[in-house]
Amino acid sequence: xxxxxxxxxxxxxxxxxFFVIGxxxxxxxxxxxxxxxxxxxxxxxxxxxxxxxxxxxxVMMVIFGAMxxxxxxxxxxxxxxxDLYYVIWPLLTVGTLAMVFGFWFVxxxxxxxxxxxxxxxxxxxxxxxxxxxxxENLTLTVKTAVAANLFLTAGIVxxxxxxxxxxxxxxxxxxxxxxxxAVLVLGGYVVxxxxxxxxxxxxxxxxxxGFDDTPVRRAFDLMLGGVIVHLFSSLIGxxxxxxxxxxVMLAAIGLYLWQIRLIYEKRARKENDIWFRSLAFGxxxxxxxxxxxxxxxxxxxxxxxxxxxxFLIMGFVTFLITGHLYKIIPFLxxxxxxSPLVGKQKVPMLHEMYPKxxxxxxxxxxxxxxxxAGVGILLGWNDLYYGGVALLIVGAGFxxxxxxxxxxxxxxxxxxxxxxxx
Amino acid sequence: MCNITKEQVFDAIRNVxxxxxxxxxxxxxxxxxAIIDEECNVKVVMTLSTRGCPLHQMLTQWxxxxxxxxxxxxxxxxxxxxxxxxxxxxxxxxNVRKALGAL
Numbered sequence: 045x046x047x048x049x050x051x052x053x054x055x056x057x058x059x060x061x062f063f064v065i066g067x068x069x070x071x072x073x074x075x076x077x078x079x080x081x082x083x084x085x086x087x088x089x090x091x092x093x094x095x096x097x098x099x100x101x102x103v104m105m106v107i108f109g110a111m112x113x114x115x116x117x118x119x120x121x122x123x124x125x126x127d128l129y130y131v132i133w134p135l136l137t138v139g140t141l142a143m144v145f146g147f148w149f150v151x152x153x154x155x156x157x158x159x160x161x162x163x164x165x166x167x168x169x170x171x172x173x174x175x176x177x178x179x180e181n182l183t184l185t186v187k188t189a190v191a192a193n194l195f196l197t198a199g200i201v202x203x204x205x206x207x208x209x210x211x212x213x214x215x216x217x218x219x220x221x222x223x224x225x226a227v228l229v230l231g232g233y234v235v236x237x238x239x240x241x242x243x244x245x246x247x248x249x250x251x252x253x254g255f256d257d258t259p260v261r262r263a264f265d266l267m268l269g270g271v272i273v274h275l276f277s278s279l280i281g282x283x284x285x286x287x288x289x290x291x292v293m294l295a296a297i298g299l300y301l302w303q304i305r306l307i308y309e310k311r312a313r314k315e316n317d318i319w320f321r322s323l324a325f326g327x328x329x330x331x332x333x334x335x336x337x338x339x340x341x342x343x344x345x346x347x348x349x350x351x352x353x354x355f356l357i358m359g360f361v362t363f364l365i366t367g368h369l370y371k372i373i374p375f376l377x378x379x380x381x382x383s384p385l386v387g388k389q390k391v392p393m394l395h396e397m398y399p400k401x402x403x404x405x406x407x408x409x410x411x412x413x414x415x416x417a418g419v420g421i422l423l424g425w426n427d428l429y430y431g432g433v434a435l436l437i438v439g440a441g442f443x444x445x446x447x448x449x450x451x452x453x454x455x456x457x458x459x460x461x462x463x464x465x466x
Numbered sequence: 467m468c469n470i471t472k473e474q475v476f477d478a479i480r481n482v483x484x485x486x487x488x489x490x491x492x493x494x495x496x497x498x499x500a501i502i503d504e505e506c507n508v509k510v511v512m513t514l515s516t517r518g519c520p521l522h523q524m525l526t527q528w529x530x531x532x533x534x535x536x537x538x539x540x541x542x543x544x545x546x547x548x549x550x551x552x553x554x555x556x557x558x559x560x561n562v563r564k565a566l567g568a569l
Contacts, residue, residue, distance in 0.1 A: 247516055314568065392485075
């Protein structure tokens with residue numbers, strides 16, 4: 045009989061809630077876009093509330109779940125204290141809901157929600173950093189993970205202080221610190237994490253080898269330097285330093301995109317599956333977001349800033365996450381339900397464990413929705429924005445249904461029934 | 467004197483399928499060597515397509531189990547994962563390269 049080592053793998057029941065809750069936040073977040081008015085600008089509390097709903101409830105939730113599985117295999121050691129993940133998702137869920145309630149209805153609730161989110165993230169950071177500490181091989185991925193998590197720590201502390209300013213009257217210039225908070229969390233954590241992990245996942249799924257990785261190494265250095273310069277410039281109130289830091293971070297994104305091109309050229313696996321198409325759309329969106337960000341540096345165009353943020357979050361971050369959900373969830377389900385059967389009976393392949401037609405519809409509707417709504421934001425044409433959001437809601441609905449389908453694959457089936465899938 | 471051949475070991479490992487790409491490890495070119503000593507102890511030298519592969523532990527365990535189960539007379543089986551030479555698609559069989567679109 046085949047045996048299996050589960051030393052590095054956290055239990056399925058521990059990680060699955062991150063993906064289920066994250067996808068629910070994604071779908072509801074798409075619906076909530078209907079109640080926003082992009083013409084009001086990024087300081088509008090409704091937009092701020094929605095951004096926290098989406099980034100904490102969907103983006104962070106899914107990244108944390110993915111990291112629970114990925115970090116141990118990347119650093120080749122077990123989690124420091126994996127059971128902590130059982131408390132992270134409930135704290136993050138309740139904290140996010142409270143924060144959004146605070147933004148939208150009762151500002152006094154904001155610090156309490158912020159505190160719950162802070163605690164959830166500190167627990168995540170504790171386990172992650174203690175696990176990374178055990179790494180013997182300091183690869184670029186390990187370095188990016190360490191840097192990203194330290195930036196996340198700084199970012200959530202800044203965010204918590206801001207929540208005290210909004211909800212409890214602590215004297216802090218919220219408008220000034222908003223920039224530092226966004227750079228630390230989005231640039232310092234989300235983008236840096238994606239840079240580090242994509243260096244593992246893209247060659248792995250695309251079977252790409254023998255590419256030059258100099259651009260991504262320089263991208264890491266520049267992003268690291270850019271976030272640090274931005275933080276210190278914020279601390280001393282130095283606007284020119286923040287401007288310079290933005291240019292450096294944009295250069296980092298340019299180099300990262302160049303690296304993606306090098307990996308793409310060397311990939312041996314040419315199939316254009318849902319994973320590949322999602323990533324292609326995501327990287328196209330990142331390029332567009334970077335171009336719009338460069339334009340926004342030289343003028344006071346609120347719609348350009350919002351459109352850049354839209355394509356960064358809804359195009360790049362969202363599609364990189366949704367594309368990988370079609371890889372990660374089937375793997376987790378396969379690992380849980382089929383890996384013990386290897387050698388005893390025929391087991392399904394991973395590509396058979398996601399709903400292809402539903403995924404095609406999810407991609408088509410979401411991509412069309414993000415594009416149309418993004419153009420609407422850029423042109424200040426709200427009808428176009430709401431039309432795009434309607435398409436995105438349909439796409440997010442397909443994503444939710446796909447996740448349910450994938451998590452249900454083979455559920456409750458005995459050994460004999462399991463064979464029916466293959 | 468041991469009568470186990472490399473072919474027997476490789477044939478046993480042909481039953482180990484990578485669930486991500488759907489090919490067995492031998493046709494993927496991941497098995498570099500099988501060293502058999504006089505006492506029928508077997509050492510499989512293999513690589514993985516990517517460092518940090520989530521299937522790392524499982525694949526090496528399956529290789530060990532496959533040889534132990536399917537090769538008669540085998541004593542101890544050891545699996546060593548090496549990173550030199552680095553795997554690339556040219557090491558895979560032609561049918562694999564064709565199916566993946568690499569040809």
